[in-house]
Amino acid sequence: MITTLKRVLGEPYRVFFMAAGLYAVFALLVWEIWLGVHTAGGMVNDMPFAAAPHLWHAHEMIFGYAGAVLGGFFLTAVPNWTGSRAAAQIFVTLAALVWLAGRAAVWVSAGLPPLLVAVVDLAFLPMLGVKIAMMLVKRPKPQNVAFLAFLSLIWLGNLMVHLEWTGLTDDTLYTGLRVGLFSLCLMIAVLGGRVTPGFTRNAMKRAGVADSDLPRSRKPLDIAAIVLISLTTLALLVGAPDVLTASFAIAGGVAQILRIAFWGTLWTLRQPILWALHLGMGMLGAGLVLWGLSAFGQGSEVAALHVLGIGAVGGMTLAVMSRAILGHTGRALVSPGAVALAYGLIAVAAGLRWFASSLSMDLYFPMMLIAGAMWIAAFTLYLVALWPAFTGPRLREEK
Numbered sequence: 001m002i003t004t005l006k007r008v009l010g011e012p013y014r015v016f017f018m019a020a021g022l023y024a025v026f027a028l029l030v031w032e033i034w035l036g037v038h039t040a041g042g043m044v045n046d047m048p049f050a051a052a053p054h055l056w057h058a059h060e061m062i063f064g065y066a067g068a069v070l071g072g073f074f075l076t077a078v079p080n081w082t083g084s085r086a087a088a089q090i091f092v093t094l095a096a097l098v099w100l101a102g103r104a105a106v107w108v109s110a111g112l113p114p115l116l117v118a119v120v121d122l123a124f125l126p127m128l129g130v131k132i133a134m135m136l137v138k139r140p141k142p143q144n145v146a147f148l149a150f151l152s153l154i155w156l157g158n159l160m161v162h163l164e165w166t167g168l169t170d171d172t173l174y175t176g177l178r179v180g181l182f183s184l185c186l187m188i189a190v191l192g193g194r195v196t197p198g199f200t201r202n203a204m205k206r207a208g209v210a211d212s213d214l215p216r217s218r219k220p221l222d223i224a225a226i227v228l229i230s231l232t233t234l235a236l237l238v239g240a241p242d243v244l245t246a247s248f249a250i251a252g253g254v255a256q257i258l259r260i261a262f263w264g265t266l267w268t269l270r271q272p273i274l275w276a277l278h279l280g281m282g283m284l285g286a287g288l289v290l291w292g293l294s295a296f297g298q299g300s301e302v303a304a305l306h307v308l309g310i311g312a313v314g315g316m317t318l319a320v321m322s323r324a325i326l327g328h329t330g331r332a333l334v335s336p337g338a339v340a341l342a343y344g345l346i347a348v349a350a351g352l353r354w355f356a357s358s359l360s361m362d363l364y365f366p367m368m369l370i371a372g373a374m375w376i377a378a379f380t381l382y383l384v385a386l387w388p389a390f391t392g393p394r395l396r397e398e399k
Contacts, residue, residue, distance in 0.1 A: 004391045010089045013328055015096045016072030017321040018390045023103065024065050024314075024379040031057040032372045039365040050109040050117075051165065055173070061309060062180040063158045064103050067124055069317045070154075071095060074132050074147070076324060082139040087131060095131075099124045109165075118162035125155040146190070153183035153233060175236060178305075182233040185308055188284055188316050189229050189256060193222055195320070196277040197263045203274060204267060215264040221255055228252030229288065246295030253288030256281065272340035273326075273333055276319035279347055283311030290354070303357035310375065311350030318346055318382060325386050330395035338385035342378035349374035 008014045034053045037044050049056045075095070079086045087095075102121040109117045129151050136145055160176025163169040197215040204214055229252040235245040260281055268274035287308035294301040322339050326332065335343070349371040356367035383390075 006089070007393070008391060009093045009096070011328070012075035012087060012092050012095075013072045013321075013324050014390050015092060016068045016075070016099075017325055018383070019096065019099070020065055020068035020072065020317070020321065021379050021383045023060075023068060025376055025383070027057065027060045027065065028372050028376050028379075032369060032376065035365065035372070036369055039369065048108050048110055049106060050114070051106075055177075056106070058177050059158075059161055060103070060106065061313075062177060062184065063121070063154070063161075064106070066154075066180075066184055066313060066317065067102070068099055069321065070151070071099060071124070071128055073320065073324070074128060076328065078132050078135045078144070081141075081144055082135050084135040084138045091131065095124070095127055098127055114162070114166040118159075118166055122155065122158060122162065125151055125158070129155075143190075147187065150183055150187045150190075153186070153237070154180050156237070157181075157183060175239070178236050179233060181305065181308060181313070182229070182236060184313050185284055185288070186226070186229045186233055188280070188312060189226050189252075191320075192277065192281045192284070192316055193217070193225070193259065196260075196281055199277065199323075200264050200268055200274055203271065204264060209267070213264070216262050218259065218262055221259045221262075225252055225255035225259055228255060232288070242295045246292040248292075249288045250292035253285045253290075253292065256285035256288065260285070272335040272343055273319070273323055276315065276322075276335070276340075276343040279343065280312055280316035280319055283307060283315055283347065283350060287312050300354075300357035303354045306353040306371075307350050310353055310371070311347060314375065314378075315343070315346045315350070318342060318378065322382060322386060325389045328394075329389045329392070331389060336385040338381040342381040342385075345374045345378040345381075349378070 008018065031053065034044055034047070044053075047053060047056075051059065075087050075092065078084070102124050105112060105117045105120040129148055132151070133148060136148070157176045157178075157180030160169075160172040160179065162176075164171070164173035164176075197217050201215045228248050232245055232248040232252055235248055260278060263278065265275070265278045268278055287304055290299055290304035290307055291301060293299055294304050322335060322342075323333060326334075352367055352374070353371040356364050356371065359367060
């Protein structure tokens with residue numbers, strides 16, 4: 001037991017990606033139970049957190065679940081990018097405890113001073129950012145340093161939520177949630193734009209595909225997508241007119257979808273570990289377009305936000321985490337069947353959650369519950385299938 005605990009805490013991808021999976025299940029179970037009771041005509045009045053349940057749910061998915069993913073990803077990837085020494089076990093353990101303290105503080109926030117909750121919950125990303133900055137000093141490439149700005153945007157979104165929760169503002173909470181979500185989408189656009197065509201190209205080369213048929217990144221489309229999603233996020237932050245913000249989102253979504261057209265998606269259909277990345281990036285483009293259209297009266301904004309939250313953020317993080325766990329523990333980069341099923345469940349959950357908005361109220365809530373159950377099932381499959389990789393030794397040395 002002690003050896004396993006040391007192993008888990010010794011490598012950030014183990015502890016944070018495990019924590020992300022566990023929290024994804026826990027947080028949705030809480031939301032499903034609350035929603036299910038109310039759908040059945042019951043009432044739950046006393047919750048341990050101070051926020052309305054739907055706001056707790058949104059906050060914890062954006063800043064809680066995704067925060068764990070960010071911790072695992074950056075503490076694993078940045079040393080590889082820079083050649084710097086990996087974070088020591090004591091730092092990884094402390095960072096995980098700070099993340100967990102934030103989740104606990106928000107969970108019992110009904111009994112704590114709001115300022116204390118804010119301080120505890122806002123501590124994790126600055127801690128992560130300082131560590132990343134110390135690593136990046138060795139090789140400060142602009143394309144990597146930019147992630148510090150993205151982390152700052154996510155933190156700023158969380159700060160805006162807490163400013164309203166502490167009573168210091170009265171109109172920053174919903175903006176903060178959206179800034180946090182769209183900052184995550186921006187990060188996905190950048191990172192996904194690197195790894196999705198890159199991993200696909202490598203797999204196609206190993207399979208002997210001709211160079212002329214390999215995925216190609218189109219720089220104008222890459223730049224357009226990233227710039228437009230950045231403008232969408234910044235427009236939300238400064239309170240730009242809805243029409244302008246929505247126009248940025250639609251254009252960014254279209255650019256994102258066009259990027260994928262050159263990445264060899266059809267070739268990946270027999271390799272779940274690859275098509276999951278393509279699907280997540282596709283959900284990003286679709287979600288941006290749907291969210292932009294909702295500002296023009298076409299569709300539900302909340303439904304579009306869930307395409308981004310479930311399909312893009314949930315789908316891409318699940319794909320990246322599972323690949324990282326397999327690769328870093330010396331296992332073949334082949335998704336177990338249960339994990340491949342999890343990829344599909346996340347995509348279907350996003351589709352159902354979006355479709356629910358077009359249904360009558362007596363069908364809307366049951367459809368939401370089904371979508372939530374699919375999310376829970378997906379992350380349960382992820383945890384069960386990859387538990388030996390989380391807790392066991394490497395099977396072979398990484399190449």
